[in-house]
Amino acid sequence: MRQFRPALQLPRSIPDFLAAFPFHIIVDEQLVIQESGDGLQVLDCGRLNGRKLPDCFESISPVEEFCLASLLNMRGQACLLRHKVSGLLLGGKVALHQEDCVAFLLVPWIEDTADVSKLRIGPRISRRAGSRISNSSVVNMRKLTVQKKQLFQAHALLSMRETESRTLTHIVSMTDNSVVIANALGYVEWVNDAYVRRSGYLPEEVIGRYLGDLMDGDEETVAQIKRQLDAKQSFQAELLRTAKDGSGYWVDLDIEPLFDSNGQVFNYIAVARDITEKKAAQETSSRLHGIMQSTFELSPDGFVTFNKKGILSSFNPAFLNMTGLKPEQLHAISQDEFVRLLKSLCQDEQRAASQHLPDAVVMRMTKPKLTVIKHSVREAHDPDGYFVGSIHYFRDITQESELHRMKGEFLSMAAHELRTPMSSIHGFTELLLKREFTAEQQKDMLATVHRQSVRLTKLINDLLDLAKIEARKGMSFDIKPYRLTDIVDTALKEFLVSGDGRAISFHFNNHALKVSADFDKLIQALVNVLSNAHKYSDPGTEIRLHIQEQQRYQHTYVGIAIEDHGIGMSKEHMDHLFERFYRADTSGSIPGTGLGLCLVKEIMEIHGGWVDVSSVYGEGSVVTLWLKKLKD
Template sequence: MRQFRPALQLPSPTPDFLAFFPFHVIVDEHLIIQETGHGLQSLDFAQCHGRNIADLFDILAPIEFFCLQVLLSEREQTCLLRHKATGVLLGGKVTKHHQRYVAFLLIPWVADTADIKHIPLQPKSIKRAQRQLFYSSLLNTRKLNVQKKQLFQAHALLSMRESESRTLTHIVSMTDNSVIIANALGYIEWVNEAFVRRSGYLPEEVIGRYLGDLMDGDEDTAEQIKRQLQLKQSYHAELLRTAKDGTSYWVDLDIEPLFDANGQVFNYIAVARDITERKTAQETSSRLHGIMQSTFELSPDGFVTFNKKGVLSSFNPAFLNMTGLQPEQLYAIPQDEFVRLLKSLCQDDETSAAQRLPDAVVLRMTKPKLTVIKHSVREAQDSDDRFVGTIHYFRDITQESELHRMKGEFLSMAAHELRTPMSSIHGFTELLLKREFNADQQKDMLATVHRQSVRLTKLINDLLDLAKIEARKGMSFDIRPYRLTDIVDTALKEFLVSGEGRAISFNFNNHALKVSADFDKLIQALVNVLSNAHKYSDPGTEIRLYIHEQQKYQHTYVGIAVEDHGIGMSKEHMDHLFERFYRADTSGSIPGTGLGLCLVKEIMEIHGGWVDVSSVYGEGSVVTLWLKKLKD
């Protein structure tokens, strides 16, 4: 930056040199005048010595209030004083004079020639006035140089502002955010390159349009933007925009008013950040959260989650159904208290309350009902492998546990049931091969072998039939219309042929009654019921078979009832009656596999019917097979 400098570099003043400056002033550290030049004395006839410089002069430059340190720091700057008595301007520089004094080296400075007439002149001082006019002209020239310096400074400031403006324009042009500048009325004046790339609209297609209309929002959005602009307030919203090619994208829009020094809006600047990826991620996250929440609520397994502070944060309905707990019991409880609450629902015996597996614990709960639950715990982590909480997983394995128990009992029973006839068959055939027996003995042994082989065959057939029914779900059934009396008569004959040898009381002559059935499968079911009645009742008691009807589900159903007067069943036996491998008699004195009634139930359900059982312990039972009656 150019600075004003005088034409002459003035040396440090000496007494002889000060004679060249008739208007010089020397002051001490308190700015008290100690000496003045003879030119100044001719202007001011009053006594100058001992007075403060501010009493004689108006200090025009420098503008700071004079003190010794300020004066010395301004040695390179022009000093400008106005003589109060005459109004004459004196200009020059300040320099150090000895150690404790400062010298003002001054000459007249003419700002306006009209000022000359204000100077009082005496005839003998005309030459002096001419010299003052010369010095005033020189001082005025220096003043113009000061003004020129100020002009240069203003020009430099303006250049700096223009450079900053170009830099900001370059930055805005390079950003990935769309930038729009509108005038004070809200009409677009400029858009950056990012807006053109994202929207597809050229600057000439949007300049002059209203800012609210350009945002592609609905009428309410456009009206809201217009209202905010009229109120000279900022606006923020997330909007779905449409590009020129028809594609849609989301923007986070900010519109800010720009105010001048008088508080008036001179421009609006709108910045639209593309948030399509963020919106897509949010929608995906929201959709996945909805799916996970639905899965969480609909899952038959129980879930309980704890945050990273170990406080319960959520649970699903399945867990409440398993444990019978109420939501208010679980609200924001710590994890250790939750574990104690679980233990209170389990059996008192700790050895039977929990069974440890490699990755889980099996809990045997007694509340709200007898339930076996597999309990697993996992730590949850985010994508950066940071711990975010704990998940407790509960699965009801009561049925699996019961099935495991029944399978164990079945294997034990099946081994016994298979081993008994096989031992008899093996033993008697070995005797017949190694020893000689008379005809009656041989016949008796062969009868035993035959009876045991029939028993073994029935056990295997029951297992195979049950497996087939489960695998095919009735696909192998050949269901046709049959007279009910033909089905019952055939079942009674097979029951007698099978070696049971027990008379059954039956009296029914309605040969017109028909049902739809698989002939062989229905006979198999009826024979199983008759066989159970025979095995679980004394030989001297009566077994009765009869037919009756009932209305149900707007249809007429026919029931084939088998009544015995045997040992009957308790309520506990009735609860497990149709479970596979379950037997009411666990002594082993009555042969059987525990599959008979289970097989009967499967056959009747495939026929569209059902099985009813009523029993009184110690008095007997009635088993009824229900089938839909065919219309005549």
């Protein structure tokens, strides 16, 4: 009925204005019909004037009973009246006629063409009544003919719009999206079944509520919705709603104003799409992305990714630390450029890939430092199996490679060191079994066998000690506070038992000085150092033991220094000092296994200390064992 927009007050300057509405009614303040249009007179045989409005018409809209106040409030609003005699439905609006009169400007309102055949036309007009309207009967009949044509045209248009309306209503009812329709003031008039199913609220629980309050937003969101509605503008947002049962769900909300032909808002329509699963998936994806990003950033291994076009898209800090490359060198480069950049970091590009594994390449880089890197490439695919890029994985295996090299050298040297005494023992025992020797010769040969067996036993014991220390990393150490003088005195007594009686000078007066140590292991380290000083210095030369102190890492450390005046060591010897089986004397004239200082180094590191060695070739050496000093 929005197509009816009569003036709120009838113009007095146009006396024929009401003639355009043959179904008009004018009532006074008592609701008595003062005048009615020609069309109504024909339908009612001219018996309307002088009767009260409620006696002749039934109010369909609005539903409240007629009174002058309600009619005045209805000015400019649509109304529907049913003529009681004929049953014809009349639609129109209310206008002010005079100060104490109200006019209904009406036209026939046909809901169904079948209703036309049911209209009850009154009996023929009486002669008296006929004389009153005889002058206009012909004109009225012509008007009725025109109105009948207009009526059927309006009905056809109405039927078409009703069909469209039913189709749209069916579509809106069947959609899974929640649909809410509000009036021009933003108050809910209608909700679809999807809204009821998702929210749990019945239509009667939400109709009449303000649209902004219905969205369960915070105060700022509700205020923003109100501002948008007042400004006749649309509103879009993702909101967390609460259902009637207390469960929460996310919606993507769109509120759009609907305008009539005059540009006035007559309704708002709100469509809410349920995006709870989408939000959950986004949250899961975001959480996994965060975990993967943290793993990517914190990983000690290098990662470089390329998109499906082969352009570098990301890299982690470990890769930069590993290769010394700068981010600007990697910006948006292709895979081919990336491979050439890696090869440039190798000393010999032809030998960049020095070892090919089944699924990787081992690269020996010399820039920024000598590094051995295992490089592998994997293709990345999405859940549908489509290629999305490639991942280059880099692992620093420098330490593993070095350990592998040292393991090979150790086995080779261990086999050599073990074979030498075993060969002597085997050869001399075989001679003793197969040939006759004098008693003096037998004694000399047995002494050699005994000496080699002692060497072999010591070598095996040193290997076992070294293996235990490395395997347990101090777990078998029993570290307790001891006076340093007690440890040194015990080590000197143990060493001199098997020595040649050479004096070792030791002068120290601070008997209260204490360190934390495993008593037996520290004595073993001291005896090894004293033994080296004894073996590599000439008889009669002095071996001196003294105590030092120094500040380091905000702690006081005590050093047990053993100084000899033996053969000393060159710089080349110093570089290999702590390697297993390495010996400064290569002639073989000085007994030893080459494991002594390795054991000393491991023992001191487990004690939280270290070993310092200084030497001058041909003049002697000083070996200092450093331990943390205990506070008094």
